[in-house]
Amino acid sequence: MKFDILTLFPEMFTVFESSIIKRAKDKNIVDIKVHDIRDFTTNKHRKVDDYPYGGGAGMVMQAQPIYDAIDHLKSIYGYKPYTIYLSPRGRVFKQEVAKELSTMNHILFLCGHYEGIDERVMDIVDDQMSIGDFVLTGGEIPTMVIIDSVSRLIDGVLSKNESYEDESFSDSLLEYPQYTRPEEFRGKRVPDVLLSGHHAKIDKWRREMSLKITYERRPDLLKSASLSKKDIEYIKAISKKSK
Incomplete structure (x- = not known):
């Protein structure tokens, strides 16, 4: 180009x-x-x-x-x-x-x-x-x-x-948290789900974290995001908790 x-x-x-x-x-x-x-x-x-x-x-x-x-x-x-x-x-x-x-x-x-x-x-x-x-x-x-x-x-x-497919704004959502070695640093551990090797659970956690971070920091982006029924239910749940 x-x-x-x-x-x-x-x-x-x-x-x-x-x-x-x-x-x-x-x-x-x-x-x-x-x-x-x-x-x-x-x-x-x-x-x-x-x-x-x-x-x-x-x-x-x-x-x-x-x-x-x-x-x-x-x-x-x-x-x-x-x-x-x-x-x-x-x-x-x-x-x-x-x-x-x-x-x-x-x-x-x-x-x-x-x-x-x-x-x-x-x-x-x-x-x-x-x-x-x-x-x-x-x-x-x-x-x-x-x-x-x-x-x-x-x-x-x-x-x-794939390096850019899951990044912030790629699906009108902010990116989920990322971690690397060591598993524990200054008393802070990597979430257990990321160490589980269970890819379906990891994908679910990452999606929920993206939704949560976007809801908290850039709720305006949710208007243009492609959200499933489960996504909407999750957002409603965290919305209730924040009130």
Whole structure:
């Protein structure tokens, strides 16, 4: 899968030169290319922003360098990649969106900065995305978040496909607790059911713990979760106990 990134700060993306994403790059499973928007400005001082019409605080990124950068990529690839602009106005990035994006072949991320970008750029943007209801200095960190989240859903990036199937949000539920050796640490023991070797009981315990943790910490997620009759009965039981 190909990712292209348009940014004013390409040096920030050295984060992809380590860990799981680096291994995926080395295996040619993902291809990440970073482009400096300043390379496409016609301004001799590499200026890419200007004051907004109508007045107001801050500066706005100009349309020309962004259009020319995207035209350059189109000339290389023969098409325009699916283009996402990171913006507070965008739809909120969630696990189901990560799954949607993981089926694509090529995504271009446009990282805004300052007070945003010239609205005329929106004519060549396919999607706008936000990672939450808070303000950041630019679109670089959200781009990193999305690429990391999407990449790990691509076959071969993780060592086993099952590695992400039971994780938080995979079924709109938070993940159950995990334990490893030793069996006892500072007086705290691993739950007996996990030592039993009884897979059906372990699966039941894990499901119930996911339901319990989600109910206690993110009850809003239960609205979109796929719940069985037993799940609903369990939630009702823990709800009564908490009252």
